[in-house]
Amino acid sequence: MSGRGFIQDRLVPVGSILLVILAVWYVAAYSMNAPFQRDFDRRAGETRTSVEFLMKTMSQPKPTMPAPHQVAENLWKNTLTVKPWSKRSLVYHAWITLSATLLGFAMGTALGVAIAIGIVYIPALDRSFLPWIITSQTIPILAIAPMIIVLLSAIGVTGLLPKALISTYLSFFPVAVGMVKGLRSPDVLHLDLMRTYSVTKMQMLWKLRIPASVPFFFTSMKVAIAASLIGAIVGELPTGAVAGIGSKLLAGSYYSQTVDIFAALIAGSVVAILLVTAVDVVGRIVNARMGARNP
Amino acid sequence: MSVFRPNWQALLSLLATLYSLTALPFTAGMSPASSLMVVGLLIAGAVLSMLRQGFAVETAVLTLASFGAAAMLMSGLSDAFGTATQGYFAALAAAWLLGWRLVTVLSGDGSRGNQSSTVSVIVPALFGIWVLILWECIVRGAGVPFVLLPPPSAIGLRIATSTSILAADFRQTVLKAVLFGYVVGSLTGFLVAILADRFRFFAHGLLPIGNMVSALPMIGIAPIMVIWFGFDWQSKAAVVIVMTFFPMLVNTLAGLAASGDMERDLMRTYGASHWQVLLKLRLQAAMPFIFNALKINSTLALIGAIVAEFFGTPIVGMGFRISTEVGRMNLDMVWAEIALAAIVGSLFYGALALLERAVTFWHPSYRR
Incomplete structure (x- = not known):
């Protein structure tokens, strides 16, 4: 993609839509905060000019809809002006969530790959288990996450692991489904060629099926890592607001601190974007090294 | 032998x-x-x-x-x-x-x-x-111990004895919040995608943003929606709308680009207008993508509505029941709600799969 094409096809449209979103956000902040401010001023018996009134709607301490600059200010204050390991820092909370996400993602990926290999090699598993994997994802696991956390803490499992288990449950599915597809992706000619070499099942797995599945692996890992972040965040909701982005959301909702909620949401989004980008970059490098076209 | x-x-x-x-x-x-x-x-x-x-x-x-x-x-x-x-x-x-x-x-x-x-x-x-x-x-x-994991027989018994509670929760969560949010969210996503497709500039701008937003933990907007729209089902429906909008937008945009150049050229030689090409060729080709979004959304909608109920709700609803009964250690009731959610989710998904098979019968994946 040439530089000019990139600017015309990507930067300008994306930038202008982001600007529109920002403008709509400001208008929404004004119109949603105005009723409260009007009421507040009437009680206080103050009359303001319209400019003053506008400024006031943008700087309420607990606005219905925080203005973008309030969120930015809160983010700035909670990431750069406090020590990263203090409890007020969003970096600290993001790190707590991130560690659970990564642990859950690692376990989920391993489980997903193991299940996929089992399904590809054992016909009975293919027939009996695959339909239930799909059904397992119609159970709203996020809905029972609080119960799982409470139960695990009742039998003495606390800390990182319960949250990571929720992430595992959410992330194994895309990996398992993607890997089944990937391990079955070598075409019949290649499989037959390997058979004429009289390879063992293990050699077939290592030398043909796994290399063929690598592009599928990274595509499904991108979905899986986003899912495990969501799992970790929801897993933090019932821990009684101790630490993590989820607990920040919960605390914000208890005290109607909308600015805090928005800041936590943006922190979570930044983590999500970083994680997905990291997987994407690693995937591109590995695919390029293995000589595969990027899907 | x-x-x-x-x-x-x-x-x-x-x-x-x-x-x-x-x-x-x-x-x-x-x-x-x-x-x-x-x-x-x-x-x-x-x-x-x-x-x-x-x-x-x-x-x-x-x-x-x-x-x-x-x-x-x-x-x-x-x-x-x-x-x-x-x-x-x-x-x-x-x-x-x-x-x-x-x-x-x-x-x-x-x-x-x-x-x-x-x-x-x-x-x-x-x-x-x-x-x-x-x-x-x-x-x-x-x-x-019963409070850790009740046996399935106890859960079955609980389902049989408290059908009225389960039915009320089902009405509140599924029939009001999920269904409304799912239909509105998917429909808006679809319509915005059609509009964005008419004006290439929007499509170029919306696709990367939509892709990014789909990876975000959107469930986090639940507390904000509860603050804005109150405790009743409207706030849950709002969460569901936001969660289902982006997958539909991204998938429809991708689907509209899925028809081949040859087919599009053929339509052009017929002198077809933009809307004719859209209706007769590109929407047909986009159907597998649209159904993919509908399937993704069916699980997202249920999850969104139930999780949103953790942040504040009237005293009915599946999420409410789960969070309060966990607190009271009535695990059989919790599992009954989970079973209900799983059955609803599976039926929803199954119905979509059947509909997909009927609409996209021409797709290679259904060939025998």
């Missing part, structure tokens, strides 16, 4: 059965004689299944032995909560191994050609039944 045809499931099953003889009787509620009957049934099943015989006889023998033994083991647990010996679990494992053998026999060699529709229903069903049997026997046999 030998009469014997050993297989590892039956051999292991024999070993486990022999081991179970070391701890008779199995539970406080079982006499030694009835325990020995279980053992006899298992040994007979394992040995008979290793003889070379027809498919029908083998499946009949395995079904009888595995489920017969499982039924006797389960009935042995009545009034004997938590008294199962090691022998009990060995016998249970033996019965399960015979069940596995049955599934293996039914699935055949795994080649896709001989897949009959009854087998593809029966085999997963057997798996589900065995999960329930093992859950029931292990929880009640080992005496797992």
Whole structure:
């Protein structure tokens, strides 16, 4: 993609839509905060000019809809002006969530790959288990996450692991489904060629099926890592607001601190974007090294 | 050709059965004689299944032995909560191994050609039944406390006795929040995609943003929506709308780009207008993508509505029931709600899959 094409096809449209979103956000902040401010001023018996009134709607301490600059200010204050390991820092909370996400993602990926290999090699598993994997994802696991956390803490499992288990449950599915597809992706000619070499099942797995599945692996890992972040965040909701982005959301909702909620949401989004980008970059490098076209 | 045809499931099953003889009787509620009957049934099943015989006889023998033994083991647990010996679990494992053998026999060699529709229903069903049997026997046999994990029978009983509560929660969460949010969210996503597609500038701008937003933890907007729209179902529907909008937008945009150049050129030679090409070619080609989004959204919608209820709700709804009953340690009620959610989710997904098959019958993935 040439530089000019990139600017015309990507930067300008994306930038202008982001600007529109920002403008709509400001208008929404004004119109949603105005009723409260009007009421507040009437009680206080103050009359303001319209400019003053506008400024006031943008700087309420607990606005219905925080203005973008309030969120930015809160983010700035909670990431750069406090020590990263203090409890007020969003970096600290993001790190707590991130560690659970990564642990859950690692376990989920391993489980997903193991299940996929089992399904590809054992016909009975293919027939009996695959339909239930799909059904397992119609159970709203996020809905029972609080119960799982409470139960695990009742039998003495606390800390990182319960949250990571929720992430595992959410992330194994895309990996398992993607890997089944990937391990079955070598075409019949290649499989037959390997058979004429009289390879063992293990050699077939290592030398043909796994290399063929690598592009599928990274595509499904991108979905899986986003899912495990969501799992970790929801897993933090019932821990009684101790630490993590989820607990920040919960605390914000208890005290109607909308600015805090928005800041936590943006922190979570930044983590999500970083994680997905990291997987994407690693995937591109590995695919390029293995000589595969990027899907 | 030998009469014997050993297989590892039956051999292991024999070993486990022999081991179970070391701890008779199995539970406080079982006499030694009835325990020995279980053992006899298992040994007979394992040995008979290793003889070379027809498919029908083998499946009949395995079904009888595995489920017969499982039924006797389960009935042995009545009034004997938590008294199962090691022998009990060995016998249970033996019965399960015979069940596995049955599934293996039914699935055949795994080649896709001989897949009959009854087998593809029966085999997963057997798996589900065995999960329930093992859950029931292990929880009640080992005496797992009720507050940790209730047995399936207790959950079934709870579902049967509290249908009115479940129906009220279903109405509040599914019929109001999920359905409304799902329809509105998917429809807006679809319409915005059609509009964005008309003006390429928007499509170029929206696609990367939509892709990014789809990876974000959108569930986090739940507390904000509860603050904005109050405790009732409207706030949950709002969460569902936001969560379902972006997958639909991204998938529809991708789908609209899926039709081939040749087909589009053909439409152009017919002198078709933009809307004609859209309606007659590109929307048809986009259908697999749109159904993909609808399927993703069906699970997202349920999750969004239930999780949003954790942040504030009237005293009805599936999420509300789950969070309060966990607090009161009524785990059977919680599991009843989970079962309800899973059934609703599966039916929703299944209905979409059937509809997809009817609409996109031309797609290569349905070719036989």
